[in-house]
Every structure is written in structure tokens, then in C-alpha cells.
Amino acid sequence: MPKDILSHIQSGMSGFSKGQKLIARYILDSYDKAAFMTASRLGKTVHVSESTVVRFASELGYDGYPAMQKALQEMIRSKLTSIQRIKVTNDRIGDHDILSTVMQADMEKIRLTLEEADREKFAQAVDAIVNARRIYILGVRSASALANFLGFYFNLIFENVLLIQAASASEVFEQLLRVGPEDVIIGISFPRYSKRTVKAMEFARDRGAHVVAITDGETSPLAPIATCTLTAKSDMASFVDSLVAPLSLVNALIVAIGRRMNNDLSDTFRALEQIWDEYDVYEKAEE
Structure with a gap:
């Protein structure tokens, strides 16, 4: 699997289905947000089913959606600016309780x-x-x-x-x-x-x-x-x-x-x- 997942998506665009193209375009345009979305949330954002998102990951050659998500996160790991980090954090927390969200995320990192x-x-x-x-x-x-x-x-x-x-x-x-x-x-x-x-x-x-x-x-x-x-x-x-x-x-x-x-x-x-x-x-x- 190529290290640059965005280039991989771009090169395969012509072979994607209509729903997969919607996912691909969103990732190419907003990879900093897509990297931290669940398959369900990404599907809702681009108006396709969760199963379509999972199949898209398989189409790219990944062993499931979490593997594709990890590749995205690793790619952007050192590229996000402080402003992008703030926006991503706000999107992830949304209206949830901040104390619970942050502590549960930390517990997950330790696990x-x-x-x-x-x-x-x-x-x-x-x-x-x-x-x-x-x-x-x-x-x-x-x-x-x-x-x-x-x-x-x-x-x-x-x-x-x-x-x-x-x-x-x-x-x-x-x-x-x-x-x-x-x-x-x-x-x-x-x-x-x-x-x-x-x-x-x-x-x-x-x-x-x-x-x-x-x-x-x-x-x-x-x-x-x-x-x-x-x-x-x-x-x-x-x-x-x-x-x-x-x-x-x-x-x-x-x-x-x-x-x-x-x-x-x-x-x-x-x-x-x-x-x-x-x-x-x-x-x-x-x-």
C-alpha cells in the first residue's frame, strides 16, 4: 500500500462507483477531518451508507476501515497546523461533555x-x-x-x-x-x-x-x-x-x-x- 494515501485515491478516482467518488472527494478535500471520523459518520457526511465506506476502504486495498483511517492519521500526523487542530477538536467533541470526552479518549490511548x-x-x-x-x-x-x-x-x-x-x-x-x-x-x-x-x-x-x-x-x-x-x-x-x-x-x-x-x-x-x-x-x- 502506498504511503501517500491521497495520491492512491486520486489515481483510482476513475474506477470508483458514484458513492465511492463522493467519499474520495471528501477525503481529498478534508482529509484532516476524515481521518478522525468513524465509518458511520463519514458515510452520513457524504450521504452514503456505512457499508459503502467500508467497501471503499477494501477497494483501496486496506484490511477494513480502521486500517484506512490509521493510514490517513499517520499521513497527517505531522502536517496539521494549530488552527487545523482546533477545528478538528471542536468537530470531534461537538456538543458532548468535554470532561468525559477527553478522559475517555485518554483511556483509549492507554489501552x-x-x-x-x-x-x-x-x-x-x-x-x-x-x-x-x-x-x-x-x-x-x-x-x-x-x-x-x-x-x-x-x-x-x-x-x-x-x-x-x-x-x-x-x-x-x-x-x-x-x-x-x-x-x-x-x-x-x-x-x-x-x-x-x-x-x-x-x-x-x-x-x-x-x-x-x-x-x-x-x-x-x-x-x-x-x-x-x-x-x-x-x-x-x-x-x-x-x-x-x-x-x-x-x-x-x-x-x-x-x-x-x-x-x-x-x-x-x-x-x-x-x-x-x-x-x-x-x-x-x-x-
Whole structure:
């Protein structure tokens, strides 16, 4: 199946039935909306039956409508502007309760992430991190929250963690200057992807470092660079990035490594508790 689904639809237009042409034209004109419609809703929008929409997906060579929808979503993953995201989000929520809609969507992303998780790659990432000489962590824009979360806990577990500050491209490479074959870089990026993160990961890979990508799928520009890719579902449609599933994946990574480093982690917290007690770090509750 060609990666460019729009070109595939355009080239097959002459062979489509009347109903299929209606679907095709709508997708070509409004692919940013069609990518997030159910088969039923797409059919109602163009005034054809749901079964016609399903047959259209099969006509294109997809194994059902969800496969065609996924191809559309992957194609536009990094192309939607902020304005388009707002419009798509408004169309998807409509008159529904916002709190329920957003939380249920996040629950679905966690479910899909769990179903598609590659346990072997997850174990490979844990092994590489545990055995690394130095651990570099990079995430910019909204992904910086995940990078900071990961960096906070890794600094409790390891002595060799560098959370890369990505204020500028030059600063990123300055901090990666000594990266080498015994090191690991963990790059975190979701649509719209960060070129700065991609370039930094390429730099580390070219110098022999083990590259772990935390991203949304094999179509991500981070995936071809990484020696190990951990995927989590995100919501590229909303102007606010949904990082619930990625955060859950990061949390699982921290727990898995914490279990591997159990003795060292226990010693760390024992030392911290002694410091907290000695210096009276926590204020006592007012009487």
C-alpha cells in the first residue's frame, strides 16, 4: 500500500462507483477531518451508507476501515497546523461533555498503547539504560515535561544522568559533545515532531551511542534513527498534546529500572531520609 494515501485515491478516482467518488472527494478535500471520523459518520457526511465506506476502504486495498483511517492519521500526523487542530477538536467533541470526552479518549490511548507494546523492545531499552556509562535525556516543547519527569527519577537511581537543556540547537550539541558508544540517549518527541530532537539523536547515533526513542509509532522520524523504539499513542488532533499514554509508558520504564536497581535505590532513599531528618527539611505541621 502506498504511503501517500491521497495520491492512491486520486489515481483510482476513475474506477470508483458514484458513492465511492463522493467519499474520495471528501477525503481529498478534508482529509484532516476524515481521518478522525468513524465509518458511520463519514458515510452520513457524504450521504452514503456505512457499508459503502467500508467497501471503499477494501477497494483501496486496506484490511477494513480502521486500517484506512490509521493510514490517513499517520499521513497527517505531522502536517496539521494549530488552527487545523482546533477545528478538528471542536468537530470531534461537538456538543458532548468535554470532561468525559477527553478522559475517555485518554483511556483509549492507554489501552491501545498497552495492546501494541513490544515487550522485547521495552526489555532491551531497560538493559541499555541500566548498563550505560552516561544517560542523556532530551525532549523539547510539550515533551520537555516527560523528559523532566524521567530525569527527576533517573537522578535518584543513577549518578550519570544528563537532562539536556534545549534552549537552542547549539546548546544541545554542546551538551552531547562527549557522547559515545557506551552511552544511551533517550529522545522523546510526538507530533508535531521536533527537528532538534531528531538531529540530536542522529548525532548520538553517528557516534555509536545506543538510541532509545519514545514516540508515537514506526512512522515517526525518530524511529529510523533509534536502536530501540518505545511507542505510545498521543492525540495529534488536539491543539493540546495528550501525554497521558506517553507518561504511563515513561512511568513503566522508571518502575522497571527501579526494580533492576533495587539495592542502589534503597541506599539512595536511606541516605536521603537521613539528610531530611538531619537538616529538618520538612516543616512540621502547625499546632
